[in-house]
Amino acid sequence: MSLASLFTRLRFLMKRRHAGELDDELRFHIDQAIAANRAAGMSPQEARRRALVDFGGIEYAREESARQHPRWLPGTIAQDIRYALRSFRRNPLFALTVIATLALGIGASTAVFSVVDRILFRPLPYAHPDRLVSLGLKHAAEPYEFMMGSFFYDWRDRQTVFTNITAQDAMTRPCDLTERNPLRLNCIQAHGDFLPTLGVAPILGHHFLPGDMLPNAPLTVILSYGLWQSRYNRDPSVLNQLIQIDGAPARVIGILPQEFELPSAQTADVLLPKQVDVAAVRSGNAGETMRAFARLKPGVTIAQARAALQPLFNDSLGIAPAPLRNNIHLQVRGLRDRQMHDILPVARVMLAAVLGLLLIACANVAGLLLTRTAAREREFAVRSALGASRARLLRQSLTESLLLALAAAIVGCAFAEALLRVFIAIAPAGMPFLHRATLDLRILLAALALSIFSGFLCGILPAWERPRAIALAARAPRATAQAALRRALVIAQIACSVLLLSGAALLLRSFRNIEEQDLGWKTGGILIANISLSSQRYNSGQKQMDFFTQTAVALRRLPGVSTVAIADSLPLTEHRHWYSDIAIAGKPPIGSSGDVVSTDSVTPGYFRALDIPILRGRAFTEADADAKDHFLILSSQLAARMFPNEDPIGQRIRPDHDGPYYLVVGIAANVRNGSLTGPNLPEYYRLLRKTPEDWGADQTLIVQSALPP
Numbered sequence: 001m002s003l004a005s006l007f008t009r010l011r012f013l014m015k016r017r018h019a020g021e022l023d024d025e026l027r028f029h030i031d032q033a034i035a036a037n038r039a040a041g042m043s044p045q046e047a048r049r050r051a052l053v054d055f056g057g058i059e060y061a062r063e064e065s066a067r068q069h070p071r072w073l074p075g076t077i078a079q080d081i082r083y084a085l086r087s088f089r090r091n092p093l094f095a096l097t098v099i100a101t102l103a104l105g106i107g108a109s110t111a112v113f114s115v116v117d118r119i120l121f122r123p124l125p126y127a128h129p130d131r132l133v134s135l136g137l138k139h140a141a142e143p144y145e146f147m148m149g150s151f152f153y154d155w156r157d158r159q160t161v162f163t164n165i166t167a168q169d170a171m172t173r174p175c176d177l178t179e180r181n182p183l184r185l186n187c188i189q190a191h192g193d194f195l196p197t198l199g200v201a202p203i204l205g206h207h208f209l210p211g212d213m214l215p216n217a218p219l220t221v222i223l224s225y226g227l228w229q230s231r232y233n234r235d236p237s238v239l240n241q242l243i244q245i246d247g248a249p250a251r252v253i254g255i256l257p258q259e260f261e262l263p264s265a266q267t268a269d270v271l272l273p274k275q276v277d278v279a280a281v282r283s284g285n286a287g288e289t290m291r292a293f294a295r296l297k298p299g300v301t302i303a304q305a306r307a308a309l310q311p312l313f314n315d316s317l318g319i320a321p322a323p324l325r326n327n328i329h330l331q332v333r334g335l336r337d338r339q340m341h342d343i344l345p346v347a348r349v350m351l352a353a354v355l356g357l358l359l360i361a362c363a364n365v366a367g368l369l370l371t372r373t374a375a376r377e378r379e380f381a382v383r384s385a386l387g388a389s390r391a392r393l394l395r396q397s398l399t400e401s402l403l404l405a406l407a408a409a410i411v412g413c414a415f416a417e418a419l420l421r422v423f424i425a426i427a428p429a430g431m432p433f434l435h436r437a438t439l440d441l442r443i444l445l446a447a448l449a450l451s452i453f454s455g456f457l458c459g460i461l462p463a464w465e466r467p468r469a470i471a472l473a474a475r476a477p478r479a480t481a482q483a484a485l486r487r488a489l490v491i492a493q494i495a496c497s498v499l500l501l502s503g504a505a506l507l508l509r510s511f512r513n514i515e516e517q518d519l520g521w522k523t524g525g526i527l528i529a530n531i532s533l534s535s536q537r538y539n540s541g542q543k544q545m546d547f548f549t550q551t552a553v554a555l556r557r558l559p560g561v562s563t564v565a566i567a568d569s570l571p572l573t574e575h576r577h578w579y580s581d582i583a584i585a586g587k588p589p590i591g592s593s594g595d596v597v598s599t600d601s602v603t604p605g606y607f608r609a610l611d612i613p614i615l616r617g618r619a620f621t622e623a624d625a626d627a628k629d630h631f632l633i634l635s636s637q638l639a640a641r642m643f644p645n646e647d648p649i650g651q652r653i654r655p656d657h658d659g660p661y662y663l664v665v666g667i668a669a670n671v672r673n674g675s676l677t678g679p680n681l682p683e684y685y686r687l688l689r690k691t692p693e694d695w696g697a698d699q700t701l702i703v704q705s706a707l708p709p
Contacts, residue, residue, distance in 0.1 A: 084396070088403075088404075091372075097368065098369075098404045101365050102362075102404065102412070103412040105412075106358065108357055108415075108416070110413060111420045115420075115423065115434060116350055119347040120347050124335060125257070126335075133293065133334055134291070134331075134335055135165075135292050135294055135333075136331055137151070137330070144341070146170060147290050147292035148288070148320070149290065151320075152165070152288075153278055153281060159309065163295045164294065165197075166190070167274070167293070168190040168262065168290060169189045169190070169274070169290060171188075172186045172187065173187055174532035175187035176245070176534050177231070179243055183231065186268045187268060188268040189274040192210060195208075198263065202255055202256060205222070205252070208253070212275075213274060213276070215276065221272055223254070224260070224270070225258040246534055250272075306330065306332040313330040353500060356500055357500065360496050361454070363489045363496075366457070367493075397459050398456065404458075405458065408454070409448060413439060416439060417439055420439065423437070521611060521612050526703070529703075530698075532697060533697040534697075540692065541693055545691075552565075552566060560706060561703055561705045563605050563608050564702070566602070568700070571610075571672055571673050572674075575598070577655065579595040581657055582653060583653070583654040584652075585661055596681065597683060598674075598681040600686070601686045603687075604625055606620070607619045609704045614633075615668065616648075616666065617649045617666030618666050624665070626689070630660050630662040632665070633684065635683040636670050651663075655684065668685065670683075671683070
């Protein structure tokens with residue numbers, strides 16, 4: 001005899017033994033009742049009848065006794081599951097249709113939730129992230145708050161609502177790992193208390209020490225986990241070693257955690273100490289712009305912190321540059337709000353839309369289950385007549401819908417993984433946290449919760465109707481209540497679908513309008529390369545100019561290249577300058593306006609390469625590049641503002657307070673420079689002459705060619 005058959009026989013004998021013991025006990029109680037009735041003077045037949053009536057029925061007593069056994073509930077659930085699986089096997093097309101419909105809703109919901117989870121719900125990778133805030137000055141021309149050095153040190157000493165205030169550089173900068181196999185990295189400088197304020201500890205090594213922050217101190221660095229893994233194979237011996245950063249020796253003192261991210265949501269491979277002369281910054285002899293972050297004291301709210309900093313902000317306005325004073329305000333907000341910025345409402349809309357899709361799928365499945373329940377009404381009526389309770393029938397229906405939903409969850413997770421890969425592949429660069437979206441355990445648990453919710457939602461409506469006795473007849477009348485409910489579900493599906501389709505149509509129309517709008521410059525057939533030269537190797541304007549001019553000459557010799565130009569920025573990424581800093585020769589000062597203008601420094605081929613029309617005057621020429629004079633081209637918008645009633649050509653303009661005057665030689669057409677959706681900024685273009693003083697280490701090469709990239 002096999003072990004399986006032996007186990008089956010033993011289980012059967014145990015059931016028979018349990019049933020025999022139960023029958024003996026029931027017989028004992030009935031015999032006692034009969035004896036009591038006989039003692040009361042009843043006949044034997046009457047005494048037995050009365051005892052059975054009072055007892056309530058043997059089968060009912062057996063069932064009630066079985067309910068008290070610990071194995072009753074798992075046994076009935078297993079029975080419901082087996083019955084449901086047999087039901088699906090009899091009608092596989094129905095089961096596959098329900099699974100496919102639910103899988104679409106669950107898969108889409110899971111994929112979108114994996115993206116918005118890091119934006120809306122997942123805690124930031126810092127200690128007590130709800131107490132971290134971003135603070136600084138807010139100007140209309142800058143999407144994020146910034147901090148000036150003279151403000152920062154004054155506020156840090158006088159504030160009372162934070163445990164600490166710290167800061168990092170406003171932007172990361174390219175840097176080179178110049179040891180064997182040179183590597184281009186992103187570096188950023190931060191104050192010594194930067195990591196302790198965030199509540200982050202290196203997994204190896206230690207934080208910056210006070211001595212690391214002194215001017216001209218030996219350079220120390222903290223490496224990101226990604227650089228430590230890819231470059232040094234997670235070798236712990238890299239600690240205290242000297243590596244070459246931009247040709248200078250730097251000692252590695254720590255390794256950041258794998259999940260670490262800058263509070264500014266930027267990406268950096270190396271963290272450097274902010275070596276600054278605080279006394280010079282306080283006195284105004286050294287400028288410094290940074291991003292500031294702080295940790296609230298326990299019990300202090302963001303509103304209270306903002307109110308406490310307002311007097312410090314008002315005091316600092318007296319030393320602020322004139323264009324800033326009337327155009328900035330204090331900004332204090334939570335770190336999540338700062339990181340996500342305008343992504344938060346988009347994430348909420350995406351989540352609401354995909355939940356709407358899930359509800360449509362659930363309504364569709366509920367309609368299918370209602371139709372199936374109507375076809376099985378006679379079956380449920382028979383089961384009810386045989387003693388099945390309302391709760392048992394309800395549980396059976398919910399079991400079927402939950403099984404379908406769990407099967408849909410498995411298919412939906414596979415669909416979500418594929419959909420997530422598509423999201424990552426087609427998404428434009430710069431989408432925050434999208435590259436980190438994965439189907440981890442947290443997301444899978446969310447998918448499981450969605451499937452249970454979907455199964456319950458789909459199954460509760462069909463299971464709620466009580467079986468009717470008339471369904472036992474050979475021809476039962478049509479269930480008008482179910483028909484009305486099915487019509488209501490169809491109406492709800494159509495309403496939600498129209499809402500989602502309308503939103504999608506509007507979104508596509510907006511996207512098409514953005515794609516088809518006139519940028520004012522050509523994008524097709526244009527290749528660009530952003531180059532940042534090493535400050536160690538190219539440490540003079542002459543070396544920087546020679547590199548870029550020689551590179552441009554070499555590129556022009558390539559077959560298929562028609563135009564090569566160089567600029568320090570491109571449209572939509574230009575530098576900003578205060579409009580009030582501009583002076584016009586022979587005219588009074590413009591005044592302390594808080595407006596900004598966009599500015600580029602370009603070589604003569606810039607307008608030809610990007611096909612930007614020159615409306616009046618002329619473009620820059622190679623002869624201009626060899627001249628000693630300075631030349632300027634204004635955008636049509638800036639020319640109309642500065643010279644509303646006279647000819648701008650031939651005017652002399654000084655863009656900077658202490659700079660030279662530039663001769664205006666042309667008026668260019670306006671181009672998109674603020675954003676694709678916002679207003680354009682006034683703009684001027686400076687000529688990059690063949691003079692070292694005009695050049696810098698960061699330039700962009702622009703190549704016009706009909707060849708593929």
